Amino acid sequence: MEKGYLAIVFHAHLPFVRHPEHEESLEENWLYEAITEVYIPLLLVLEGLLEDAIDFRLTFSLTPPLVSMLLDPFLQSRYLRRIERLIELAEKEIARTASQPEFYRLACMYHRRFTEVREAFLHRYERNLVQVFRRLQELGKIEILASSATHAYLPLLSVNPAAVRAQAQIGIEHYEKVFDRRPRGFWLPECGFCPGVDRMLREQLIRFTILETHGITRAEPRPRYGVLAPVSCPSGVVAFGRDPDSSKQVWSSVEGYPGDHDYREFYRDIAYDLDDDYLKPYLHQDGIRFDTGIKYYRVTGKTDHKEAYVPEWAERKAEINAANFMFNREKQIEYLTSIMDRKPVIVAPYDAELFGHWWYEGPTWLNYLVRKIAQKQEAIRLVTLSEYLEEYPLNQVAMPAMSSWGYEGFNDVWLNRSNDWIYPQLHKAADLMERLAESYPRAEGLALRALNQAGRELVLAQASDWAFMISSGTTVEYATNRTKTHLVRLNRLVHQIRSGAIDEAGLSAIESQDNIFPFDIYNMFHCAFSASSQNSLS
Amino acid sequence: VSQRDSTKSKRGGRRRKLVRGQKVEISKVFPGLPIKPSEFPHFYEHTRVVLLPVNPYLVHVYWEVPPHDLKEIKKLLGRPALRAQPVLRFRDITSIIFDGTNAHSHFDVDIDLGAGNWYVHLWGPAKSYCVDLGLRTNDGQFHPLARSNIAQTPRARPSGRAEETYMLVEGDYHRVEAVPPPAGHVPGPVRMRPESSGAAESAEIGQRPAEPYSLQDWRQFVSEPEQGRVRNSESGLNDDTDLTAMNERSFLFGMSSGKMASREENTGPSDR
Numbered sequence: 001m002e003k004g005y006l007a008i009v010f011h012a013h014l015p016f017v018r019h020p021e022h023e024e025s026l027e028e029n030w031l032y033e034a035i036t037e038v039y040i041p042l043l044l045v046l047e048g049l050l051e052d053a054i055d056f057r058l059t060f061s062l063t064p065p066l067v068s069m070l071l072d073p074f075l076q077s078r079y080l081r082r083i084e085r086l087i088e089l090a091e092k093e094i095a096r097t098a099s100q101p102e103f104y105r106l107a108c109m110y111h112r113r114f115t116e117v118r119e120a121f122l123h124r125y126e127r128n129l130v131q132v133f134r135r136l137q138e139l140g141k142i143e144i145l146a147s148s149a150t151h152a153y154l155p156l157l158s159v160n161p162a163a164v165r166a167q168a169q170i171g172i173e174h175y176e177k178v179f180d181r182r183p184r185g186f187w188l189p190e191c192g193f194c195p196g197v198d199r200m201l202r203e204q205l206i207r208f209t210i211l212e213t214h215g216i217t218r219a220e221p222r223p224r225y226g227v228l229a230p231v232s233c234p235s236g237v238v239a240f241g242r243d244p245d246s247s248k249q250v251w252s253s254v255e256g257y258p259g260d261h262d263y264r265e266f267y268r269d270i271a272y273d274l275d276d277d278y279l280k281p282y283l284h285q286d287g288i289r290f291d292t293g294i295k296y297y298r299v300t301g302k303t304d305h306k307e308a309y310v311p312e313w314a315e316r317k318a319e320i321n322a323a324n325f326m327f328n329r330e331k332q333i334e335y336l337t338s339i340m341d342r343k344p345v346i347v348a349p350y351d352a353e354l355f356g357h358w359w360y361e362g363p364t365w366l367n368y369l370v371r372k373i374a375q376k377q378e379a380i381r382l383v384t385l386s387e388y389l390e391e392y393p394l395n396q397v398a399m400p401a402m403s404s405w406g407y408e409g410f411n412d413v414w415l416n417r418s419n420d421w422i423y424p425q426l427h428k429a430a431d432l433m434e435r436l437a438e439s440y441p442r443a444e445g446l447a448l449r450a451l452n453q454a455g456r457e458l459v460l461a462q463a464s465d466w467a468f469m470i471s472s473g474t475t476v477e478y479a480t481n482r483t484k485t486h487l488v489r490l491n492r493l494v495h496q497i498r499s500g501a502i503d504e505a506g507l508s509a510i511e512s513q514d515n516i517f518p519f520d521i522y523n524m525f526h527c528a529f530s531a532s533s534q535n536s537l538s
Numbered sequence: 539v540s541q542r543d544s545t546k547s548k549r550g551g552r553r554r555k556l557v558r559g560q561k562v563e564i565s566k567v568f569p570g571l572p573i574k575p576s577e578f579p580h581f582y583e584h585t586r587v588v589l590l591p592v593n594p595y596l597v598h599v600y601w602e603v604p605p606h607d608l609k610e611i612k613k614l615l616g617r618p619a620l621r622a623q624p625v626l627r628f629r630d631i632t633s634i635i636f637d638g639t640n641a642h643s644h645f646d647v648d649i650d651l652g653a654g655n656w657y658v659h660l661w662g663p664a665k666s667y668c669v670d671l672g673l674r675t676n677d678g679q680f681h682p683l684a685r686s687n688i689a690q691t692p693r694a695r696p697s698g699r700a701e702e703t704y705m706l707v708e709g710d711y712h713r714v715e716a717v718p719p720p721a722g723h724v725p726g727p728v729r730m731r732p733e734s735s736g737a738a739e740s741a742e743i744g745q746r747p748a749e750p751y752s753l754q755d756w757r758q759f760v761s762e763p764e765q766g767r768v769r770n771s772e773s774g775l776n777d778d779t780d781l782t783a784m785n786e787r788s789f790l791f792g793m794s795s796g797k798m799a800s801r802e803e804n805t806g807p808s809d810r
Contacts, residue, residue, distance in 0.1 A: 155591075156590060159588055159590070159687050194591075194690070194692075195690070202711075205711055207707070207711070213785055213786070213789040214786065214789055216782075216785075217696050217782045217785050217786040217789065218692075218693040218694075218695065218696050218697065218786075219697065220693075220697045220699060221697055221699040221700055221701050221702070221703075222696050222697045222698065222699060222700045222782055223781075223782055224700075224702055224781070224782075225781050225782075226780075226781030226782040226783075226784060226785035226786075227781075227785045228781055228785075232704075232705040232707060236705065236707050236711065238707065241785070243785075244785055244788040244789040244790065245788055248788065248790065252790075336781075339779040339781070340781075389707075393706050393707055393708050394704050394705070394706045395704065395705060395707075396702055396703065396704055396705075397703040397704060397705045401692055401693040402591065402690065402691075402692035402693070403692065408593060409593075410591070410592060410593035410594070410692055411590070411591060411592050411593065412592055412593055412596075415590060415592055415598055416592070417657075420598060420600070420655060423588070423590065423600065424588070424600050424602065424654075427588065
């Protein structure tokens, strides 16, 4: 009989980066890398567990932009082209490294890996990874959380409560269409919470969400069990808190697993080490270098000196680290059991893209961890958060504190001198949408199409990714442009709708480009805004 | 020669890695749009001020004053307007229902109206504020132009308030009930909240928005808890069993991809 629960949560998200207007897009490559290195490897691990009849429970949040891209036939065929090129490159690498045994075997490893991934994508999963997640959920092995429409950072949109409501509502509607059931849990983008957001979730009949540690430890009144049991917001939405100890083991700069010297070094990709001429067919058409995913070195140590990666050592280390993680959870639970009058739940959320992309051995580590938990011990059981709530529907009432899992723990990352110009625009855009919803309660035909697209442009502008990228100094121009483009498109549409002169060709063009949420989302704005006139956030 | 991202992203793991190595002009990766200034309006039709919390000790305020509004007020004030100081008047309305006049206190921050936004450092966390944007004339008179939303700054430490209330939520909100305290708890005197009268039975709340569920408080404390440290029960639990304090101690801010970034700085190649 278990003494406590472990809920591992993978938050999978990428911004909506679909660029059919370009022959090649660097941003789309974020998706392709994640499919090759993260999503397919994780799915293969989960399917292996199923085949071996290992019982497990894991939680995933798959955001609407990611799901939309994974379901998009255009991106699926571009992905196929990409993985086929990688296989070709790996073949060339096998030939090139023939006289360097330590690299040759790695080139063979990558070739095998890419071939396996292509096979899984094309035949096993028939290009549709989303339906694999869906099937795992239907089997009761994983629980998939809903999230906001475009990974909007809700605390900074809450000036206009209807904007928050619409983000939640559209995200949930999308979830229902894709997964054919009502979501119980909701992933708050960046774990961004402020009091009042819970009520928006409550309106959508969301049962629970997950907050960063201090969202719970600083709840009012003080939670009796810290983050080892959830609290119930006064609205009835249950908030789980992230366990700091298990997070630290993966993320800590000192003791974090991914920094192990035997693991693969992320920063030594052949894309930066080899000649232009050789690499040319695999780079961007303008010669821009970006990661190929073929990396031959291990972390080795703290200096620039890197030695060749040894897959067997890394695999062994992943197993040791998995055993260590389990051991620490056992000790943790043993201690907690001595002071708690209920079974503790350890909630361990991670960015999914850490596993396999940055931490190459992450999926292997997970594989060992789940198997060890199932077979080597009895104190811990993996749970989904819904299962936990079935056993413990009774929870202490407390209002969690404003918090996020970003640097500094609050809003700093998404609101600072580099990106504060976004908010007046986003707030204004939400107000504009609100006035549209008031003015056009019943629209049809071309006007409805334009109103729907205006809604899509608004939610795309609201994605927290843009503010994040600007703040972290990566692809600042791209992020700035995305924000401005969606706002300009929204403004143009509003102008056209009001003047009654809708440019159908122009509308069709942006419909085919920004094709997220191909359903009547205007209706949802309409509901959100009329509800907010009765109900405010703060 | 390897081309590496030189940014020191604080929480950049995922997206940062995914986009590494790009030094490229935007025109090559994104078509952009020919954006005409008229399409990207700077002003609302009316004067407006918005308050956004950043962290427990910092808030951001932005405002927009359309030129015609400014002209209007200056005309109204006459000569004194010429030497009026634009200010943000912060009203502390923590834990009260603000009726426009009953703030605990206020303080002014002198601003440059043309800046459009301001960051204001605060002394204490967990406060509610509302801000008036206005002009202060030489005679000390304050002439408001607009009032902001109400915003709360986050808490910086665990609460000292430790009374315990429990809520049972079943299924998909089919029932929300007031329930007896969980087994093992020693309830103190039961205190019913005023709004809970007559609603202690199970209730269908499917249609009801938010708030007043029937709740009961079981007070665990007779005496006031110490500031910043709470004993969890009559038996006097010490720090090793105060789970909230324990979690708070082992918690590090921003422990997600950002920690990766700092690890990279420690262990990564030195040319970054």
